[in-house]
Amino acid sequence: MTENTESDPLRIAFVCVQNAGRSQMAYAFAQREVEQRGLKDAIELITGGTRPADHVHDQVVRAMHAVGIDLSGRTPREITFEETQESDYVITMGCSTDGVCPAGWAGENRDWNLDDPDGKSAAEVGRIRDEIERRVTDLFDGVEPQI
Numbered sequence: 001m002t003e004n005t006e007s008d009p010l011r012i013a014f015v016c017v018q019n020a021g022r023s024q025m026a027y028a029f030a031q032r033e034v035e036q037r038g039l040k041d042a043i044e045l046i047t048g049g050t051r052p053a054d055h056v057h058d059q060v061v062r063a064m065h066a067v068g069i070d071l072s073g074r075t076p077r078e079i080t081f082e083e084t085q086e087s088d089y090v091i092t093m094g095c096s097t098d099g100v101c102p103a104g105w106a107g108e109n110r111d112w113n114l115d116d117p118d119g120k121s122a123a124e125v126g127r128i129r130d131e132i133e134r135r136v137t138d139l140f141d142g143v144e145p146q147i
Contacts, residue, residue, distance in 0.1 A: 009044040010147055011107075012139070013087040019049030019076035021060045021117045022093035025129055028069045029136040037140065042147040046087065048079025057118050063125040067133075091139070110139075 012030065016023035027047035034043050053076045061071045084090050087107050094113035112135055117125040 009042055010089075010143060011044045011046065011087040012089045012091065012143070013046040013048070013079065013084055014091050014093070015048060015050070015079050015084065016093040017050050017095045018053040018118075019047060019079070020053035020055065021057045022095075022112075022114050022128065022132060023047050023049065024056050024071055024074055024076070025060060025064060025117075025132045026091060026093070026112075026136055028064060028071060029133050030140070032069070033136060033140045037144060039140075039144070039147065043143075046079070046083050048077045048083065050079065052076035052078050059120065059122065059125045060117055060129075063117070063122065063129045066126070067129070089139075089143070 014023040014026040014030065024047065027045060030045050034040055034045065056071050056074045056076060064071045084107075089107055090109045092109065092111045094111060095116065112132075114131060115124070115128055117128045120128070
């Protein structure tokens with residue numbers, strides 16, 4: 001990877017198939033980390049899915065609301081090949097990621113292998129949410145010194 005400058009922020013993409021659960025939670029926690037760590041100009045965040053759903057899963061919206069994050073206005077979106085190609089890190093959630101990470105791409109792919117929260121109980125979604133929060137914090141602890 002190349003060293004980033006102020007004009008070239010570190011790009012992190014959170015990717016899943018539907019972009020309706022895990023990747024939305026990861027993106028929201030990452031936005032919070034960027035704000036809390038004062039990294040607005042140093043890190044660019046992207047989220048998307050390979051086959052986006054129509055809406056963020058209701059149980060995910062409720063689980064995130066319980067920790068003070070509002071996802072009710074979020075809409076899943078499609079991630080483009082170019083967005084992943086231009087990212088320094090592509091974080092996948094454990095779903096099928098065929099075609100997400102292009103060959104010859106210089107970035108790093110990390111698959112977090114998380115359970116899908118869709119259809120799970122509130123307790124299970126809360127457990128997944130807490131694991132995502134921990135992983136996002138660990139990710140930022142690792143990349144912040146590179147900035």
